[in-house]
Amino acid sequence: MGGIGIWQLVIVLLIVFLLFGTKRLKGLGSDVGEAIQGFRKSMGGDNASAAPGQAPVQQPCPLTGQAAQQQTDRQA
DSSP: OOSOOHHHHHHHHHHHHHHHOHHHHHHHHHHHHHHHHHHHHHHTOOOTTSOTTOOOOOOOOOOOTHHHHHHHHHHO
């Protein structure tokens, strides 16, 4: 009795569509999506470059001599 039913949700969504229009809601949705992508990228969890359904592959790179020292300096 205290929860929101499907019909109440439909009515609220209908009112939102009537007030704002679909174009404005589409723009708002894209802005929210870009904000979420920016947040994920800043947190270091951006996996958008990987193809869907495939895990990113990390291949070890053999480093020798001076290149190895430069790589460890960058990580520090």
